[in-house]
Amino acid sequence: MLDRTSYVLNLAQQGDALVLLRSLPDGSVALGFFDPQFRELLERQRYGNEGVSRQSERARLPAMTPDYIDAVIHEFARVLKPSGYLMRWTDKFCLCEGRHLSIPSEVLKVVDLIATDIQRFGMGYRTRCRGDFLIVLQKPPIKARATWTDHSIPDRWVEQVDRKLHPHVKPIELIKRLITATTQPGDLVVDPAAGSFGAMHAALALERQFLGVDIAYAGGADLALRRSNCAPHQIGR
Secondary structure: OOOOOOOEOOOOOEOOHHHHHHOOOOOOEEEEEEOOOOOHHHHHOOOHHHOOOOOHHHHOOOOOOHHHHHHHHHHHHHHEEEEEEEEEEEOHHHHHHOHHHHOOOOOOEEEEEEEEEOOOOOOOOOOOOOOOEEEEEEOOOOOOOOOOOOOOOOOEEEOOOOOOOOOOOOOHHHHHHHHHHHOOOOOEEEEOOOOOOHHHHHHHHOOOEEEEOEOOOOOOHHHHHOOOOOOEOOOOO
16 A cells, blocks of 8 residues: 655655655656665775775665665566666676676666766776766666657766765766656656755756655755645555
8 A cells, every 4th residue: 555654755855765665556657766875896895995994984874785676676667657767876896797687677678878977086906987887777668769858868978976965976967867858747756765865856956756765864954845745645646
C-alpha cells in the first residue's frame, strides 16, 4: 500500500532508498537518478595519502552492499513508467568489474553511457580519475525517438563541480539536460540516494515534481525550498 505520510514531494529529507521506492506504485516514475555510496574501491586501494585520510567525508557516508544496490535497481524497474529511464552513476572500478551486468536486460537495458570530466584530479595508481560514468538504463519497451528529445548531449561531459557541497556532488547542468530530454513538466523525478539533492534543485527549476531522500541527510538550508503546496506524496492515487 502507498505510504502517504512518510515522504514529502519537492523537499530534501532523510530516508532509506529501498523504503522510499517500495512506497511507490508500479509505473509511477518518469525518471530516476541513483548514485550509490559504494566504498569497496576506497577501502581496498590505499592511494598513498589519498586513502581514507584524505577522503574522510566520503568514507563516513553509509555504504551500500552490491546486493542492496541491485535491490534498489530492481525496485526502480518496477516503479518506472514503460520506456522510462534510470540514470545510474558509477566509477570506473565498478564499470570495469561489470557490476551493472547483474541486472538482466529484460528488466532494465543499458542504452547509453556518459563519461563526466569534473576537471579535478582524483585517485589512481595508473591514470588519475577526473570524473565518473553515468550508465543510462531504460525500462522496456526500448524506444529512443519518442522518449529522448535532446540529441545534442555529448557522451563526454565536462563540468566543474563543488565538492564542498557534498563528497558525491554531480554535474548539475548535465542533470538538467537529462531531465529536459526525458521528461515533461509535471513528471515525477525520483532520487533515493540524493546526496546534495542536486537532482531536486534541477527538477524544481524545470517544473518537474521531485521525490527523494538520503540516508545521511541531517537537515539544513534545503528546508527553505519547501513549497506552499508541499504535502505527503500521493502518487498514482
